[in-house]
Amino acid sequence: MSNQIRASSSLIRRLKQQMSNPAVLIQTRSFTPSEGQRPVIVHKRSLDILHDPWFNKGTAFSMTERDRLDLRGLLPPNVMSTDQQIERFMVDLKRLEVQARDGPTDPNALAKWRILNRLHDRNETMYYKVLIANIEEYAPIVYTPTVGLVCQNYSGLFRRPRGMYFSAEDRGEMKSMVYNWPAEQVDMIVVTDGSRILGLGDLGVQGIGIAVGKLDLYVAAAGINPQRVLPIMIDVGTTNEKLLKDPLYLGLQEHRLDGDEYVSVIDEFMEAIFTRWPNVIVQFEDFQSKWAFKLLQRYRYKYRMFNDDVQGTAGVAVAGLLGAVRAQGRSMIDFPKQKIVVAGAGSAGLGVLNAARKTMARMLGNNESAFDSARSQFWVVDAKGLITEDRENIDPDAKPFARKVNEISRQGLWEGASLVEVVQQVKPDVLLGLSAVGGLFSKEVLEAMRGSTSTRPAIFAMSNPTNNAECTPEEAFSIVGDNIIFASGSPFKDVDLGNGHIGHCNQGNNMYLFPGVGLGTLLSGSRIISDGMLQAAAECLAEYMTEEEVVKGKIYPSISSIRNITKEVAAAVVKEALEEDLAEGYRGVDARELQRFNQEELLEFVELNMWHPEYPTLVYRNE
Numbered sequence: 001m002s003n004q005i006r007a008s009s010s011l012i013r014r015l016k017q018q019m020s021n022p023a024v025l026i027q028t029r030s031f032t033p034s035e036g037q038r039p040v041i042v043h044k045r046s047l048d049i050l051h052d053p054w055f056n057k058g059t060a061f062s063m064t065e066r067d068r069l070d071l072r073g074l075l076p077p078n079v080m081s082t083d084q085q086i087e088r089f090m091v092d093l094k095r096l097e098v099q100a101r102d103g104p105t106d107p108n109a110l111a112k113w114r115i116l117n118r119l120h121d122r123n124e125t126m127y128y129k130v131l132i133a134n135i136e137e138y139a140p141i142v143y144t145p146t147v148g149l150v151c152q153n154y155s156g157l158f159r160r161p162r163g164m165y166f167s168a169e170d171r172g173e174m175k176s177m178v179y180n181w182p183a184e185q186v187d188m189i190v191v192t193d194g195s196r197i198l199g200l201g202d203l204g205v206q207g208i209g210i211a212v213g214k215l216d217l218y219v220a221a222a223g224i225n226p227q228r229v230l231p232i233m234i235d236v237g238t239t240n241e242k243l244l245k246d247p248l249y250l251g252l253q254e255h256r257l258d259g260d261e262y263v264s265v266i267d268e269f270m271e272a273i274f275t276r277w278p279n280v281i282v283q284f285e286d287f288q289s290k291w292a293f294k295l296l297q298r299y300r301y302k303y304r305m306f307n308d309d310v311q312g313t314a315g316v317a318v319a320g321l322l323g324a325v326r327a328q329g330r331s332m333i334d335f336p337k338q339k340i341v342v343a344g345a346g347s348a349g350l351g352v353l354n355a356a357r358k359t360m361a362r363m364l365g366n367n368e369s370a371f372d373s374a375r376s377q378f379w380v381v382d383a384k385g386l387i388t389e390d391r392e393n394i395d396p397d398a399k400p401f402a403r404k405v406n407e408i409s410r411q412g413l414w415e416g417a418s419l420v421e422v423v424q425q426v427k428p429d430v431l432l433g434l435s436a437v438g439g440l441f442s443k444e445v446l447e448a449m450r451g452s453t454s455t456r457p458a459i460f461a462m463s464n465p466t467n468n469a470e471c472t473p474e475e476a477f478s479i480v481g482d483n484i485i486f487a488s489g490s491p492f493k494d495v496d497l498g499n500g501h502i503g504h505c506n507q508g509n510n511m512y513l514f515p516g517v518g519l520g521t522l523l524s525g526s527r528i529i530s531d532g533m534l535q536a537a538a539e540c541l542a543e544y545m546t547e548e549e550v551v552k553g554k555i556y557p558s559i560s561s562i563r564n565i566t567k568e569v570a571a572a573v574v575k576e577a578l579e580e581d582l583a584e585g586y587r588g589v590d591a592r593e594l595q596r597f598n599q600e601e602l603l604e605f606v607e608l609n610m611w612h613p614e615y616p617t618l619v620y621r622n623e
């Protein structure tokens with residue numbers, strides 16, 4: 001045995017003795033901390049730490065470490081122990097064995113999402129190249145409907161954080177922590193408080209997935225530079241009892257803030273964001289209806305913001321409703337004659353009702369009496385049935401659509417009449433659902449739609465995700481008839497009607513508007529997003545479809561042309577901002593120059609400002 005080996009074996013013996021003697025062990029610990037306990041000097045901060053597999057502790061970074069290392073806001077707020085982290089990982093790993101299904105969609109959807117997400121983490125250019133080239137196939141994975149499933153399973157799927165988390169615990173700190181985000185410039189923020197994610201209810205911090213999915217479309221459809229987008233979650237607690245009890249939940253396990261306390265958090269957040277990035281555009285997404293309208297009114301003339309569920313959905317629905325009129329072989333100007341039954345009076349339903357009524361009123365002369373008479377074209381049914389002026393504690397936002405009691409009694413209806421009763425009596429041209437109730441358009445309701453006085457009844461089952469659609473296209477075509485116009489919020493396949501005929505399934509989703517609204521606002525340099533700009537976006541979408549297409553029942557474009565339609569919508573928004581004298585220009589192009597562009601030049605200007613996923617040449621300089 002060599003001396004060296006003999007020396008090391010005696011060293012091991014001594015160490016073993018020390019380990020078995022607690023007194024020695026304590027002494028050893030207090031004087032020479034073992035490698036694992038000694039602080040490690042790092043020369044990195046912020047995202048660089050989270051992206052370094054050696055230093056990263058993920059959700060286990062303590063609050064003080066988060067503050068010391070500029071990590072505050074870059075992780076979900078709940079600090080996890082190592083055991084909890086491992087448990088969360090194992091739960092997720094085991095879940096892979098169970099097929100994740102979201103109704104009649106792809107059983108491998110979640111597995112595809114994981115693969116795409118990993119690509120997103122390691123190579124953004126390649127990720128967006130793949131997404132843009134295969135948008136028809138992968139939009140349903142990174143966006144609706146799979147994004148709903150992702151949000152539901154987010155605590156398990158969480159790997160690398162994406163975006164920022166502001167929580168009720170960060171009150172008083174937001175103006176400083178916003179600087180933890182590494183990008184100097186941010187053009188587009190999508191923010192949610194997780195209170196109403198698609199039709200899935202309150203998912204708390206897990207709602208960040210929807211902000212990530214919407215921004216994927218901003219990059220893929222609108223060509224916003226991915227380095228300048230920021231998904232944000234404002235975690236003010238949750239009402240979801242399951243999440244409140246789940247030890248692996250990543251958000252604040254507290255009851256959701258409400259009232260003035262809630263508003264003060266959102267106020268502080270908005271101030272912080274616009275202090276650092278005065279030119280950013282903020283899209284509010286999936287805030288429960290209770291706050292959606294109030295926050296929109298509070299901020300829309302102060303900040304560059306809009307609410308996608310209220311305003312984006314409204315524009316998409318109006319474009320579809322106009323398409324349905326054209327599909328009947330009539331001119332759009334006949335829209336004010338349509339009888340429309342809307343099921344759902346939340347942020348989306350009321351947004352659509354307000355915009356559709358305004359559109360009708362404009363066509364009827366744009367005066368008070370036109371606005372008043374447009375009201376009588378709508379019947380609104382919510383969870384309590386038909387809304388009339390007899391409704392107790394009526395939601396003030398729904399009040400303008402409450403039917404007069406004498407008027408509806410002449411129609412054989414009453415306060416609280418059921419959806420099927422309303423459809424039977426009204427015989428509407430259009431039945432539009434934004435109720436979040438899957439299957440609400442039951443066999444009876446669809447059979448009642450057969451009595452529609454329209455030559456081509458339209459059914460819009462707009463609730464998301466797939467399982468929440470009010471009906472499927474198969475049900476609608478088979479029960480109401482081959483001639484109908486059908487649209488759904490989540491993607492469904494076209495229906496084979498036999499004899500070589502296809503029942504076209506349109507996707508009536510705000511994805512056709514919000515990317516263009518954001519891009520158009522950015523490029524116009526408008527300080528606010530006016531009703532006129534949103535209306536221009538909706539009209540552009542309505543006019544995008546050719547006569548030939550609408551007659552075939554195609555009232556929305558195919559998602560494969562989303563980049564082109566977004567460009568057109570953005571140009572329409574810029575044009576309207578110029579007309580309303582809101583435009584201030586973008587980068588080197590001021591409003592006067594924008595004003596001089598003809599339509600072709602305007603489209604070229606938009607195109608030139610869209611980001612394309614190409615690798616740049618990189619050069620290293622040691623400065």
Ligand SMILES: NC(=O)c1ccc[n+]([C@@H]2O[C@H](COP(=O)([O-])OP(=O)(O)OC[C@H]3O[C@@H](n4cnc5c(N)ncnc54)[C@H](O)[C@@H]3O)[C@@H](O)[C@H]2O)c1
Pocket residue numbers: 196197198199200288289290308309313316343344345346347348349381382383384419434435436437440462463464465468488489490508509510511
């Ligand atoms: N396709 C799109 O682009 C799009 C856009 C926005 C929202 N949505 C979907 O719309 C749905 C609703 O969103 P929201 O923010 O308005 O939600 P919400 O919860 O605020 O509103 C739902 C409304 O439906 C009503 N309702 C519930 N049960 C009903 C029933 N049995 N009959 C009739 N009405 C009933 C409720 O009373 C309420 O008025 C969600 O599923 C969301 O995903 C789709």
Ligand SMILES: O=C(O)C[C@H](O)C(=O)O
Pocket residue numbers: 144197198199286308309463464489509510511
């Ligand atoms: O997210 C979508 O697919 C549409 C809409 O914003 C919704 O809330 O359902």
Ligand SMILES: [Mg+2]
Pocket residue numbers: 198285286308309
């Ligand atoms: Mg939404």
